[in-house]
Amino acid sequence: MISLTVKEIAQALGALNETSKWNDVEITAVGFDTRKMEPGSLFVPLIGENDGHRFVQNAITNGAKAALWSAPLTDAPADFPVIQVEDTLLALQELAKYYLKKVGPKVVAITGSNGKTTTKDMTEAVMSSRYRVHKTQGNFNNHIGLPITILSMPSNTEVVILEMGMSNKGEIEVLSRIAEPDVAIITMIGESHIEFLGSRANIATTKMEIIAGVKENGVLIYPGEEILLQERVKDLTGIQLKTFGADSTNDLHPLQVNSQMRETTFTVNADPTIEIKIPVLGTYNVNNALAALTAGEVLGIPISKSYSALAQFQLTKNRTEWDRGINGSMILNDSYNANPTAMKLVIENFSQLENNGKKIVVLGDMLELGEMSKELHLSIKDSLDPDCIDEVYLYGTEMEAVAEALWNESRFNKDAVHSFVGDKAPLIEEIKNKLNKEDYILIKSSFGTDLLSVVESLKAD
Structure with missing residues (x-):
């Protein structure tokens, strides 16, 4: 819980109106969605497709105690504290910067084409071995979500871990200047958002925006083998x-x-006598753990003190998560996000697993790949090894080309490669008829392709 008075907020934001009548009103939360408003909140009416000012009465009904306000004061609710600002979004970001300086935690910022959330979760585990920690929840990692994350930070927080997402250039720089990180982490450079940025080189440049707000003598942690970085x-x-890296x-x-x-x-060069354990599949997740361990060392936590916390870290849902499937099968659910690099890595690691049943891969379209989409989707086929994978199910218009390429190459039996577009019901039904006890099934796609619905249909009751 935060604790700010209306007077303090008005002064921090240089309010354009007189608020002294409400000086002592205490604010204990900040929100922009009236449906999720907590009692004691400062309501921030954002202007997008809808003008948030229209919903101020809903906010009051649900417990708001004050509001930022950029509409005419004549439209403000009567006998209710409003703090007039020129732009409510910019004011939200400024308030986050003010509150961050007031609490004064160490700031760890994380970005990258893949692995941001897993690295965030691992870094939380490492930091929690010594500090009181607050981190980004869910996908609150943009120009609105990051300030809200900061403004939900308890006043006794010692380390705040902020995930920074983007879809275009300039966005991470804004977030970095709000957060002013002590430690910045880039997990990897992949192909996510290449539709908007044009090349991996441009993606690397955009991810490097994370250093824009880094404090003097702050630290950048990055994959050392990435030539673009x-x-x-x-x-x-x-x-x-x-x-960090292999x-x-x-x-x-x-x-x-x-x-x-x-x-x-795994073991590491810094202390070869310690066996470090992470409760997730994948050698690629070792890199995420290395980044988290390095951040811990920067903030004074040696690996000998932090490694045991990694064994217990809690992974955000739908990221390389095992679920029990129907007929005694097991589902590796990685349906939240996908780019070609990440998809190849998880296929490679899944292929190496030992089991007594079949290994089945279900792959859906990867989004935001732009003009390179066909080429990048086709690159996935070389990761599919018929000696390790028994059946391949491909979903979506882009994955159709992958299916055709596999059929043409004849590496797989033709009846081991299946292609589906549109309605997912036939895909689900066919997989249900094939799954048996001890089968493993990997499901991977971009979130927008919605293979999560396939996961839910294949889960055991």
Whole structure:
């Protein structure tokens, strides 16, 4: 819970109206959605497709104690404290900056084409071994969600972990300047949002915007083997650099890795005697853990003190999550997000699992790949090994081309590759008829493709 008075908020934002009548009204939360308004909230009426000012009465009914206001004061509710500002969104962001400075936690900011949320969850576990920690919840990682995350931070927070998402250039810079990170992490450079940015090089440039607000002598943690980032950090000054990755040239790298169905264990160069365990599949998740461990070391937590916390970290839902499926099968649900690099990695790790049944892969269209979409989708086919995968189900118009390529190559039996577009019911029904005890099934796609509905239909009751 936060604690700010109307007077304090008005002064922090340079209110355009007189609010002294309401000086002592206490605000304990901040929100913009009247349906989720908490008692004691400051209502922030944002202007988008709808003008949030229209819903102020709903906010009051649901417990709001004051509101920011950029409409004419004549339209404001009577006998209710409003703080007049020029732009309610900018005021929300300014208030977040004010509150962040007031509480004064260390700030860890995380961005990347894939692995942001998993790295955030791992970093929380590492930091919680020493500090009181607050982190981004759900997908509150944009120009609205990040300020709300900050303004939901308890006043005794010592480390705040902020996920930073984007769809276009300039957006991460805005977030970084609000947050002013002590530590910035780039997880990886993939192809997400290439439709808007045009190339991986442009994506790398955009992700590097995270350093825009980094404090002097702050730290940038990044994958050291990514050439596109190597090029962009070589002339940086005033920022410390820390690298992670598989190669021994990185500051932190794994020595041995063993990935199993529900956990991955590894050792690292910093302390080879410690076996580190993470409760998720995938050697690619080791990189996320290395970034989190490096952030911990930067803030004074040696690996010997933090590694045990990683074994217990809680992964955000629908990200490489095992669910029990029908007929005694097991579903690896990774249906929240997808880009070609991430899809190939999870297929590779899934292929290496040992089981007594079939291994089945269900892949859906990856979105926001623009003019390169066909080429990038086709690149997935080389990750599908008929010696490791028994059946492949492909869903969506872009995945149709992958199915045709697999049929033409004849690496798989023709009846082992299936293609579906439109209604998912036939896809679900066919998989249901094929799933047996001890079968493993991987389901991976962009969230907008909605293979989560397939996951739900295949789960055991």
